[in-house]
Amino acid sequence: MDLGILATVGPAEVRFGVFLACIVLAMLGGYAARRTGVLRPAWAGTIMSAAIVGVDAPIALLALWLLQARADVWKVPAAGLAVAVATVLAGLAVARWRRMPPADRVVFALQGGMGNVGYTLGGAIALAVWGIQGLAVEQVFCMMWPFFTFLFCFPIAHHYAGSGARAGPDGRPVGDFRYAVRILARSLADIRSLPLYLATLGLVLNLTGVPQPHQVVRWHLVDALMIAGILMQFGSVGLTVEVRRLPAFWRPALGTAALKFVLSPVLMVAAALALGITGQALGVCLVLAAMPTALYSVMIANLFRLNKDLANTTFLLTHLVALGLVVPAIALLARAGILG
Numbered sequence: 025m026d027l028g029i030l031a032t033v034g035p036a037e038v039r040f041g042v043f044l045a046c047i048v049l050a051m052l053g054g055y056a057a058r059r060t061g062v063l064r065p066a067w068a069g070t071i072m073s074a075a076i077v078g079v080d081a082p083i084a085l086l087a088l089w090l091l092q093a094r095a096d097v098w099k100v101p102a103a104g105l106a107v108a109v110a111t112v113l114a115g116l117a118v119a120r121w122r123r124m125p126p127a128d129r130v131v132f133a134l135q136g137g138m139g140n141v142g143y144t145l146g147g148a149i150a151l152a153v154w155g156i157q158g159l160a161v162e163q164v165f166c167m168m169w170p171f172f173t174f175l176f177c178f179p180i181a182h183h184y185a186g187s188g189a190r191a192g193p194d195g196r197p198v199g200d201f202r203y204a205v206r207i208l209a210r211s212l213a214d215i216r217s218l219p220l221y222l223a224t225l226g227l228v229l230n231l232t233g234v235p236q237p238h239q240v241v242r243w244h245l246v247d248a249l250m251i252a253g254i255l256m257q258f259g260s261v262g263l264t265v266e267v268r269r270l271p272a273f274w275r276p277a278l279g280t281a282a283l284k285f286v287l288s289p290v291l292m293v294a295a296a297l298a299l300g301i302t303g304q305a306l307g308v309c310l311v312l313a314a315m316p317t318a319l320y321s322v323m324i325a326n327l328f329r330l331n332k333d334l335a336n337t338t339f340l341l342t343h344l345v346a347l348g349l350v351v352p353a354i355a356l357l358a359r360a361g362i363l364g
Contacts, residue, residue, distance in 0.1 A: 043254060055265055057262075058262070072326055083253070084219040086240055088226030089230050100301065100309060103292065103296055108172050109176060115134070118279065127329075129184065134321045136287070141318070146312045149351065170224075171220065177324060181330065266336075317338050
């Protein structure tokens with residue numbers, strides 16, 4: 025698949041170096057702010073909501089508006105969407121089998137399906153291994169993200185947060201079509217679903233040939249938005265971390281890690297074979313399928329008052345595994361020419 029993308033920023037090494045430094049500083053800063061009493065953990069949800077509306081929404085608009093891709097580009101986000109949804113559903117099944125409480129069940133499942141495929145990790149790896157064309161595939165892959173998050177993950181979170189998986193006479197979760205429609209409508213009416221609508225607008229503007237705002241490139245507006253988003257979102261995670269509570273959730277966190285690093289790549293191989301994705305695009309899709317849990321999964325746990333301790337534990341554990349094992353393995357495979 026020959027994919028191309030409009031370059032939007034300066035030297036990649038400098039850009040991602042700044043992003044990674046901001047991630048570390050934001051996490052440590054948020055944790056320090058909570059420990060010193062400068063900020064309260066209860067404020068994390070408000071900060072995260074502001075980041076979604078004020079930062080993620082315009083990024084979604086600009087990313088899809090600026091994107092340039094070939095006709096068969098749909099295969100990459102289709103594979104990403106299919107794998108993410110299947111992994112979440114598998115996670116829900118495993119969590120139910122393990123008799124997890126509803127607030128734990130949905131966190132376990134969503135963190136299995138939501139991966140750090142964006143500018144904070146997946147994009148950096150794709151650029152480092154394959155250059156600008158690898159970043160192009162990563163950007164195309166992420167076209168599905170707003171739709172997956174706000175049409176699938178948010179309604180599931182609404183369901184478990186609002187009803188705790190409604191129980192029938194036998195005590196088992198039940199549901200009906202009307203209830204599902206109400207949950208979806210509630211999610212779509214949520215102001216935090218704004219990235220979905222702006223992503224759709226960006227795609228429409230792209231496909232209809234509306235001139236792209238090249239001032240965005242010259243003024244590095246996307247970079248500024250990304251840095252603001254990193255500081256707000258990762259700072260909020262640091263604000264909610266309670267180190268003493270993390271060890272209590274390491275077992276389910278390991279289960280989510282198995283979904284992320286084993287099941288998700290296996291499903292991606294199957295999806296790629298079914299859709300005919302080969303070469304470099306296949307390599308990028310496999311790498312993105314093996315990324316650690318997404319920051320958005322932690323944000324959802326905080327926004328919908330789910331088990332934030334499980335979310336934080338899984339987020340930290342999967343990133344440690346990724347940085348200690350997965351990323352070095354990717355580097356070795358890339359050096360050997362195996363990833364395409």
